Amino acid sequence: MADNLRIAIIGAGMGGLATALSLAKSGHKNITIYETAPGLGFVGAGIQLAPNMARILDRLGCWKQIAAEAVQCSDTYIREGSTNKELGHVKLDYVEKTYGYPHMVGHRASLANSLYDGCLKEPSITFKLGSLISEAQFGPNPSFKLTPVGAPDEERRVECDILLAADGVKSQTRVSMLTSLNETATVKDSGQAAYRIMLTREQMAHDPELLALIEADTVTRWIGEKKHIIAYPIHNKQIYNISTAQPDTNFSTAPNTTYTTTGSKSAMMGVYDDFCPMIHRMLDLVPDGDVVEWKLRVHEPLRTWVHGSSALVGDACHPTLPHLAQGAAQAIEDGAVLGVVLAPSRIADGSPDSINAALKVYESVRKERAEALVELAAENGRQMHLGSGKAKEERDKIFAALKSGKGPVPDKWADADVQKMIYGLDVVDEAEKACLAQGLVAKL
Numbered sequence: 001m002a003d004n005l006r007i008a009i010i011g012a013g014m015g016g017l018a019t020a021l022s023l024a025k026s027g028h029k030n031i032t033i034y035e036t037a038p039g040l041g042f043v044g045a046g047i048q049l050a051p052n053m054a055r056i057l058d059r060l061g062c063w064k065q066i067a068a069e070a071v072q073c074s075d076t077y078i079r080e081g082s083t084n085k086e087l088g089h090v091k092l093d094y095v096e097k098t099y100g101y102p103h104m105v106g107h108r109a110s111l112a113n114s115l116y117d118g119c120l121k122e123p124s125i126t127f128k129l130g131s132l133i134s135e136a137q138f139g140p141n142p143s144f145k146l147t148p149v150g151a152p153d154e155e156r157r158v159e160c161d162i163l164l165a166a167d168g169v170k171s172q173t174r175v176s177m178l179t180s181l182n183e184t185a186t187v188k189d190s191g192q193a194a195y196r197i198m199l200t201r202e203q204m205a206h207d208p209e210l211l212a213l214i215e216a217d218t219v220t221r222w223i224g225e226k227k228h229i230i231a232y233p234i235h236n237k238q239i240y241n242i243s244t245a246q247p248d249t250n251f252s253t254a255p256n257t258t259y260t261t262t263g264s265k266s267a268m269m270g271v272y273d274d275f276c277p278m279i280h281r282m283l284d285l286v287p288d289g290d291v292v293e294w295k296l297r298v299h300e301p302l303r304t305w306v307h308g309s310s311a312l313v314g315d316a317c318h319p320t321l322p323h324l325a326q327g328a329a330q331a332i333e334d335g336a337v338l339g340v341v342l343a344p345s346r347i348a349d350g351s352p353d354s355i356n357a358a359l360k361v362y363e364s365v366r367k368e369r370a371e372a373l374v375e376l377a378a379e380n381g382r383q384m385h386l387g388s389g390k391a392k393e394e395r396d397k398i399f400a401a402l403k404s405g406k407g408p409v410p411d412k413w414a415d416a417d418v419q420k421m422i423y424g425l426d427v428v429d430e431a432e433k434a435c436l437a438q439g440l441v442a443k444l
């Protein structure tokens with residue numbers, strides 16, 4: 001029976017959890033998630049919850065829980081970092097009317113926990129935490145090595161019928177897949193790093209300008225040469241989430257070095273030294289020792305995401321710079337599409353050929369879109385980080401034209417045409433249409 005196929009998902013991040021939940025909702029009864037972490041105590045910073053993500057989470061029954069503590073954004077300001085001068089202001093309240101969901105910002109933990117809670121309610125999903133997966137093998141009967149964390153003697157090979165690897169930007173499964181296909185594509189160094197900071201309302205309350213920031217329903221981006229800061233209130237406006245992007249100077253350029261490091265506060269203050277006094281006061285609230293710096297990594301596009309009965313999901317196949325706030329949204333779109341194409345009724349005979357055909361439809365619906373957004377996010381970073389010169393002057397003219405309500409928004413995530421392309425497309429509908437076009441018709 002196709003609904004009892006052994007589905008193995010590697011990684012319990014947004015991509016893995018969304019994939020498991022979508023497959024459970026589509027009728028699969030035998031789904032196992034393998035995750036290295038011994039427990040899923042989700043922590044971390046804020047995250048933008050775009051309408052294309054919200055639409056899927058609502059279908060999966062997770063959205064209400066997230067929306068209850070998220071903040072709805074009514075507008076966004078793009079400001080010059082050095083002066084705090086307004087460059088552009090875009091109202092976002094049209095988003096809900098147009099796309100059915102508002103643009104919200106929330107706590108990463110709330111997004112992950114609601115997906116995890118959804119998975120826990122599904123008897124068909126089993127978690128194998130503390131499982132390090134390596135040496136995946138592909139073809140019609142995928143398998144991989146499972147090493148229990150802390151118990152290497154119990155290492156064993158596990159077989160499955162469908163292998164879905166959502167093991168993140170450092171994906172070992174991607175490496176194994178490329179080796180097996182005799183192909184190369186490498187992790188690219190973006191040359192950028194990010195500080196991720198969360199300030200509490202109490203920390204900001206004494207300063208009227210900072211208090212106004214946490215009280216507004218606003219996403220603010222302060223831009224400067226080769227760097228920017230984006231910030232918004234989360235957790236019912238009890239936390240102000242700040243994320244930066246600047247040249248990476250603290251990490252080795254070797255691709256395998258750590259992705260996070262304890263940053264130095266004085267180095268951070270130095271990087272934003274030419275930003276305005278209000279930003280200095282804001283950054284200065286971060287306690288010494290609490291500065292965390294992330295390396296931002298991307299990857300060369302892969303020729304394919306699919307090998308036999310296996311596929312890559314999320315950052316494992318399309319890691320995206322955060323400048324469009326779409327990485328997790330795209331991982332969740334992957335999961336939703338996998339739920340459609342691999343529905344037990346569509347791969348009724350459960351054969352490796354049917355599974356491979358379904359995974360190819362997944363790739364056809366997802367790859368071009370996700371990779372276009374990877375490129376658009378990188379381009380948005382380049383635009384926001386312009387220094388002096390002609391290109392900057394042109395950009396600032398476009399910002400200036402916005403004041404009379406005209407023209408495109410240089411900060412692409414706030415541009416109406418880009419939003420239409422990202423939020424206006426329902427990937428589940430697209431997947432249904434693609435299944436029909438490929439003859440992957442539900443058989444009851």
Ligand SMILES: Cc1cc2nc3c(=O)[nH]c(=O)nc-3n(C[C@H](O)[C@H](O)[C@H](O)COP(=O)(O)OP(=O)(O)OC[C@H]3O[C@@H](n4cnc5c(N)ncnc54)[C@H](O)[C@@H]3O)c2cc1C
Pocket residue numbers: 010011012013014015016034035036037046047048049131132133134166167168169171172194196243294296313314315316320322325326327328329330331
């Ligand atoms: C600064 C910053 C800001 C961002 N802001 C946004 C935003 O506003 N909106 C948005 O949509 N996206 C945003 N993103 C992107 C988003 O965080 C990622 O795209 C998303 O988390 C990717 O999810 P994933 O499930 O593919 O991978 P991950 O979240 O990396 O999950 C991978 C999982 O696999 C596990 N794993 C790895 N290797 C193994 C192994 N060998 N065996 C078993 N388990 C393994 C890991 O422990 C992990 O749990 C941002 C990213 C950054 C860096």
